[in-house]
Every structure is written in structure tokens, then in C-alpha cells.
Amino acid sequence: MPSVDNQGQAPFPVHPIVDFDISTQIPKRSDQRQMGPWQHLGTYAAGLALDDAGVAHDPDLLAKTNMIVAAGGGERDLEVDSAIMEALGQVEDPGAYLNATLMGELRPTLFLAQLSNLMAGNISIVHGVTDSSRTFMGEEMAGVSAIDTAVAQIQHNQGELFLVGGAYIAERADMMMLMEFGHTLWTGEQGSVWERENTDGGMIMGSAGAFLVLESKEHAQARGARPYARIDSIVGGRCNRQPGAAKKVAEGLLGQIADRIPEGPLPVLSGCCGVQPQLNEEHEFLNELSNRGISPAIRGVTTVMGNTLEAQFPVNVILASMAISRGAFFDPFDDSGVEQDFSGDPERVLISNWGHWRGESLALIDKPDTPLRGQE
């Protein structure tokens, strides 16, 4: 069962982050104190990925590890914000009051904990990743561009080893406000994303930290590292979200990769977040794969995790890679009837990842022609 918190951000349900012990990846208290929960989560998840890839604590590998982080920003001090909001309407000189209060109440470390590029900065400091370091922003599409750019760089000898990913903390009132500016949040009961079709729609935010180590095949082989999967292709586009426009963009993207998808059953991970009209458009788009002889076995990832924004595409690439390396796709995430069974060993997984506001993307993750992780 998905983990759901209905109280903390009421009236909006969220998928909270599980308890985790940051000291296992961020051992120094002095480092921990410089970050908030968002940077903790990203730095922690990055450490897990480096560990899993056998890159952690290897100075030679870390010195050639390039990093692209998909980031929003870190936590604000909501108590200070609230006190200022209440006082501003009552004080005689609001400008002077605002300045004095910000000067007196904000902690110097808070700014660093908020700064978007400081997740990458902390990963460098804590884990010793020191080749290139870039931070992309732009909600869900930041994660897409981060992985797409890393893959392109690997394919063209602009780096052999990359750490890419992102993190999002849903349990934040300031981010709830930002998302609700567009009236995009779901206030009903948590449940299958597909059950929000034929409603006004809405999304449930979820917390996640998701990092991957990407590597050229040659580099992985030379150091005896086995892959989970291969990234075949990532394509992305955008529109202004007039009704029907997103679906049209996705159809164009599909055209770019369709020759790589054979007819028959196809496992699909959808990041569909539930906001309309994209929800209906994405579901229609996926259903129409059948026009190409493809039978999609769709899994609505946000049903179990919520929309994890910058982490969403990394999460989907991780799930696809695990399915491929384990030789089995996921059982349906709900009983809506939308999600068909898929039995057998998936050769490839299609990811459909559209932003809640902007951006559409597709990716194809498949089996490499080398032995996989977990298949000794």
C-alpha cells in the first residue's frame, strides 16, 4: 500500500518520505547542519547510487565523475515567513520591519540550504564528486534534460561516468502553495491516478530522492561493473498546453523512436500526474499505441509515489532499469482496469513523462548486449 499522509498538508494528501538515517551517507554533523531536508535527501540518495555502482570512496573514479542534478530549491523558514506576514499589516513601517526581521531572523546557513545548486555542491563536498557539476531546473523536465544530456555526453566522449538525479520533498507548505497557484492539487482521497479521469483532475505530490550512475559500456566493462539496463533513447518537446497540444507533441516524439519498438506487449511507466487535460491526453496517447500494433501494459507510477517533480524521471528510469535487470515488470499498481498484466521478461520499457505545467518526454530503456546486474 502506498504511504500517504492526509493530515500534514491538508487538504492535500501527500506521499511522505520514509524514515532514513542520514548519517549513513552524510556522516559529519557539520555537513548535516548545512543542509535542510531537501538537500539531505538528495545527498543521501546520491550516496546510495555511488555505493551501488562501486564508485563511492574511490578517489580516482570520483575525480572523473560528472554530475547533473535536477533541482528545485530548498526549504524556507516557514515560521519566520508566517511571523512576518502577520506583522506586516500591523506595523507602522512595513519596509523597515521586513528588512529588520529578515536580517535578524534568517540564518546564514538557510540561504545555502535553499540554493538549488547547493545540492550538487553538497554532493561534491560529502561524496567527493569533482568533475563537471551542473544543476538543471524546470520541474519534471529538469530530470529529463539531466539524464538526456548525460547520455549524449557519454555517447560523444564528453565524459564516461556520470551521477545524475534529483530529489523532491512534498511535505512543504511553500511548495504546496506554488503548485496550487494553478489549482493543480488533488484534494480527494488518495487513489489510482486513472480514477481521476473524467474529473477536473489534480495531482498528489510525493517525496523521493533518485540518483543513477550512468557509464559508457566500455568504462563499465573495464572496471568490471555490470549494468542494470541500457538507455536507448530519450526525446522531449514542449507546447503551450492548449487542449490537444501535449498529445500532439507526444505523437511527434513517438515518431522519432517508433522504429525501435516492435509490435506486441510493451511495459510502460507513465509519470502521468493527474492534472487535466494532460491526464486524459496522455492516457489517450498511450491507448493509441495499439494503432501501431503495440499493447501497452501501463503502470501509473504516481498512483504509488505521487508526483516527485525533479526526481520523477530519474525514478522512472530506475524502475525501468530494475524491471529489466530482474527480468520481470511490475504488477498493476491499481485495480482500475487501465493497467494490464505483463508476464515474462521485458526486453524494453517505455517511459512517458509529462510535466504538470510544461514539457512532454518519452524514453526507451532496454536490455544491453552484456550480462546484467543480478544475472550472474
Next chain:
Amino acid sequence: MSQSAKDHMGRPVVVVTGIGMVTSLGEGKDDNWKALIAGKSGISKITRFPTDNLRTQIAGTIPWKGDGMFFPAAHSISLARKSAIEAIEQAGIGSRGSFPGPMFVAVFPAETNWGQRMDVYNHKEGGDSKGYERLIRNVRAGNFSEYYSMYQFGSIAEHLADEFGPRGLPVSLTTACASGATSVQLGVEAIRRGDTDAALCIGTDAEICEEMVVRFTLLSALSTQNDDPQGASKPFSRTRDGFVMAEGSATLVLESYDSAKARGARILGVVRGTGERADTFHRTRSKPDGSAIIDTITRSMADAGMAPEEIDCINAHGTSTPENDKMEFLALSSALGSAVDGIPISSNKSMIGHTLSAAGTIEAAISLLTIEAGVIPPTINCNEQDPNILMDVVPNVKREHAVNSVMSNSFGFGGQNVCLIFSGEPE
């Protein structure tokens, strides 16, 4: 150079065919250049908001001309539009609303500003609730769709993409004070990969508001020399006491040499090399031995295939903080060796201030203008050079000097460092 131009590593040569710029010194590269070589300062007293109780009361703001309260994202978009239109028109590339390549936008990660937060708070729908509960009640009951489309972290780039129509997903990026240089780097890499013939590289930053001044003040990063705004940014001076925040935008149109030649575009310069190395030492300071920024500089020269003697001029990061200017000199002397003695180094931030996310792009643009003019803009306010910084900092007065290659440095909080090298058009 032969018809299919490759660099020393067999990669497509990347050139610049369009430059656009707006800063506190003026709008457009011509006005900026005139002010730069005249040694003018764009810094003034902040009038956008009350500065009572602030230790720093000066900045290089650009007047906000929008309706109503100051809106940082809208201001950043407006400046970026100006610089991008200038650059695209100069390059004569694509058609209106259709740029034939990807777009990389260096932007500040702007959060909801106090003006907008209080606008939401002051609505009545939320009843007598307080704090974020009240904000959220008001948001649910009201129409704040404009804030939704302006306060996403991807908003600035998405709005620019609506107007300029680049290919693929627009990339918003931040590497703090190195962001603008990172946008150029990403464009160079895309062209070298052969992914595209052209790239639109934009840096924009117009977010000077109460909270930003406070945040940088709390890091002890800002000059507090409020009595003499135009004299406050004094890179390499003994009495420097911090940087001066500023606003601005610059855009470069990058193209492969082959593509630029094929369409008869005027080549404004070549991006010879880029270098980068992340630091692990501290969130706001470089390693004491400078090794990360030394590596950044060394890597840019290796990428360019150039020796220190071939660098004619350095466009410094030169923020005017005690820490940066000392470390930049240390790193340059270590990376360039004795050659550093003969290379003029100039900090545009003495005049423009520190445009943060846009600085790397603005300084890349000025590096190219320096090559074109054969004139090095001065480091102004240099009346008492730091005796420990033994470099020719082009104090106070511009210098006529044949310049074929410029190194431009950008070092960011968070340990993200980028160095770019530009040259004139190849023969």
C-alpha cells in the same frame, strides 16, 4: 581554415555569430561597450524598495517597468528577451519564433517574492487563519494562475521558449555565479557533439529584492560602502569589502563554423575551449590551495589546445570580495606560471556589479567585444591595488591592446567553476 573546420581534437569549431546585452550601464552591446571603455559605473542607491535596516543599500539595478509590484521572474524574462532579440537579429538566424537549435538559460532560482506572497496573504477568502494555512486557503479560493506560470523553476526559460521557439526542451540551469558560463559550455558541447548547428545561450538575472540582499548580506558577501555607490565595487583593491549585486542579461548565438560560413554569417569570435572542475572544500569558499580553480583554468587551456603565452587578456571573475580576488590571482599564477605577469586582467564587475547568474554570459559577451575592438575595458575604482595581487589589472583607464584571445573566469558558490577561452575569427 579548411571548409569543414575541426579543432585540434577533431571536433567542430564553435563560433559566435550573435551577441546581445543589457546591464545597469545600458541597453544593447554598443551602449554597454561605450560605457565600459569610458570606465563608467552602473551602481547606485537602491530605490526599488526601502533599505532601512539593511547593511547594503546599493546595487546595479535596472528599472522595473512592469505594471504593479516588482516581479523578479517577469523582470528577468524582460531583460532576457532584449538580449536574445539583439543577438538573434545580429546573427540573422532562424525565423521569428523558430530558433534552429537548443536553448540553455542561466537563471536564478527565484522563489515567490514578498510582494506576491503578501498579495496572496492579503486576500480575504481565507478568513481569519494565519501563516501558510491562510496563504493556501486564499490560493484555493482565488485566481493566481499568473503566479503559477511565473514561479515554477522552469518559468523563465519556458516563457522565453514560447517566444523564441528553440528545438527540444529548453534547459534552465544554475551553477550560482558560474551559471552564465555554464550556459555557454552546454551550447559548445551540443555543437561539438554534432547534435545541432546552433545554440542559444542566455544568462539573465533580475531579482534584486529585500530578501536577496539580506541573504547575501548574511553570507558576508556584499560591499557595505553605501556612501559611494559607484566606488564600491573595487576588484583587486586593498580596501575591497564584497561584491555589489546587479541585474542584467546577455545572449550568445553559438554556431558551428561550417554552418555560420555556409549561411554567410559574420563570425564574431571562436569559443576555443571550456574547462570545469567542482570543488569539495566549502560551500562558499575555494580550497585554500586553489586546486579546483587551477584545474578549471588548466583544463580550459588543454581543451582549447593553447599555451599560457597565447592568452592576451583575462576577463576576471573579479567579484571584489576579499576571498575571490585573492584566490583568483593565486589560481592564475599557478595555472599560467610566469606568463601571468604579462597578461592584462580586467574585471567588468567594477563597473557593472555582479550580475550573478548572468555574469558568465555578460562577461563572455564583453570578452568577444574586447577582441573585436582591440581595447581592454578597465578595472575601475583601483586607486590602491592589493599589494598581494601582483597582476596588471588595467587600473581605471581602458587600454588599447591587440587582443586575439581572452580567458573568462566564473567561480560559483557551491564550488562550481567554469573557464571559457575565446579567440578572434580564424584566418
